[in-house]
Amino acid sequence: MSAAPEAYADVVARIARAAQAAGRDPADVTLVAVSKMQPWEAIQPVLEAGQRVFGENRVQEAMARWENRADGLTLHLIGPLQTNKAREAVAFFDVIESVDREKLARVLAEEVQKQGRSPRFYVQVNTGEEEQKAGVLPADADAFITTCRGTYGLQPEGLMCIPPADEPAGPHFALLRKIAARNGLAKLSMGMSGDFETAIRFGATSVRVGSAVFGVRS
């Protein structure tokens, strides 16, 4: 058995406290409950407790989990997106947080045109410049955002990052905030189970929390 919904209520309370401590309105921080790899028994109580925003890593897995249950929900794709899944991702998700290369921006723009439907977009920034991690490099972020807007007509609403696991997250959150500010982007998706309170202090407008809400993934 998972600890939800007690764990869920606890995360919601911690988000509110962190926002207040930072002089922010708790309503300005959205909890994206990351349901990837969780059994439905762990998700259902959180849904019943009122959570409506969920995050998923993989297109296929998300569709299998949510296809007939997504009414009234907001679903975020937070994992890397292959161009051959762009069509399904544009059709299915409300928010795609992992836009990180020109080819993907181009294919997403084409799908938005074709489908007459547009998710909201975030640009993922690889703030730690890690080899194995997705995201545009910080030095390339301004140019990439300009290309998304100018060449492809995509209007990203914010930035997303996943700091290196073995470093303090604060400087990465500060860097993301700086890149967003100079590009006129209002939204910051940053902070996970281990560091969402820090992220809120640095201005996160949404936090992606999985294991602290649902329990450890199998």
Ligand SMILES: *Cc1c(COP(=O)(O)O)cnc(C)c1O
């Ligand atoms: C899995 C995942 C999360 C949630 O991680 P937890 O540590 O379980 O909160 C957040 N963001 C991304 C991109 C993820 O892949």
